[in-house]
Amino acid sequence: MQELEKIIGYEFKNKKLLEEALTHPSYSNNLTYQRLEFLGDLILDTVIGIYLFKKHKDKKEEFLTNLKASYVNRNYLKKVCDEIQIIKFVKHKNCNIKRTDKFIEAIIGALYLDGGWRVVKKFIKRFILNRELEPLKDYKNLILNYSLKNKGVVPEYKVISEKTYHNKKEFVVEVRIKGIKKKGKGKGENKKEAEIIAAKELLQKILGHTF
Amino acid sequence: MQELEKIIGYEFKNKKLLEEALTHPSYSNNLTYQRLEFLGDLILDTVIGIYLFKKHKDKKEEFLTNLKASYVNRNYLKKVCDEIQIIKFVKHKNCNIKRTDKFIEAIIGALYLDGGWRVVKKFIKRFILNRELEPLKDYKNLILNYSLKNKGVVPEYKVISEKTYHNKKEFVVEVRIKGIKKKGKGKGENKKEAEIIAAKELLQKILGHTF
Known part of the structure; x- marks a missing residue:
């Protein structure tokens, strides 16, 4: 956990949140990543959306929709996961986890709950918005x-x-x-x-x- | 405009934002509601999602997804629009506007830009989260x-x-x-x-x- 905190550059006040974000249902039936993924998915969409809205003042909503899709689609997020090596930290039982992108969303949910908008924006800017992408379409x-x-x-x-x-x-x-x-x-x-x-x-x- | 500000209980610092949110492309090709709708759609989803996440601590993500859908689907939002009578304030040229829900999203986008999270959350709680709904599914x-x-x-x-x-x-x-x-x-x-x-x-x- 400490290793992951180092990688993402944030120390959780409530370590249980980070643990929850990294727990697959095969490991425990109690607190698993899914609720945090629900939250993180929404927050990621909004942070990226607000960022692109402000950056591209002269672009229409279709451009913004397509460019946002480039940043939030699972293939791109999986790449980000590989970089942070999130899968190393996920607790599961003999699972071949393919949708690693869900854990990054869960971590985003946990970061929001633990540190608020400032912390979650910093994370998204550093790991997800750090490349220039083309609009997906x-x-x-x-x-x-x-x-x-x-x-x-x-x-x-x-x-x-x-x-x-x-x-x-x-x-x-x-x-x-x-x-x-x-x-x-x-x-x-x-x-x-x-x-x-x-x-x-x-x-x-x-x-x-x-x- | 002042009448609408009274109804929604917020006075815009930048009146042009509210105007943009209420302008249909049939009226003007310049600033129209669509970019703000892109923004408001995301913000609405997130505010509702965070609210439900915190309210229903014991519910799984599927329940949260379905309950959120009850609050953000176009039919429900149209009802909210009818209450606020938004359509009276929309500038358009001979259009039979059916998707009135898009204007409430645009207003949410404008409220966020003008007043930040506090203002937009207040609006959503007062006009959208003010009823107990069932999960859509x-x-x-x-x-x-x-x-x-x-x-x-x-x-x-x-x-x-x-x-x-x-x-x-x-x-x-x-x-x-x-x-x-x-x-x-x-x-x-x-x-x-x-x-x-x-x-x-x-x-x-x-x-x-x-x-």
């Missing part, structure tokens, strides 16, 4: 332009699976371009989000760099 | 129980339309019970949300009271 346009220009076809999107966990849907979408072996895969809470993330992945593979 | 169970008990059948849900505005989907769903003439209709950003609202409407019609 642009990736579908970018891959479309690439595909038309280089292969003369449009990319093909296919829904591979559609599941419902509790109240939330999970779509998995694959995108291919005829004549190109590489493919992109994306998960999201709706088809469109999954398509955008798949487009982004394929674009990264084709262009050979991340963004 | 319960309505489907309630209508199912009623239908099975009284008619021996399950309610039938039908998607009437599915549209996309900008990035957001809009589903319209109708629900009927065989042997009952009344029907319920609901709109939502996904099928499930639309079904729940349709179930709620039908239940209200059958039971003859609102809740």
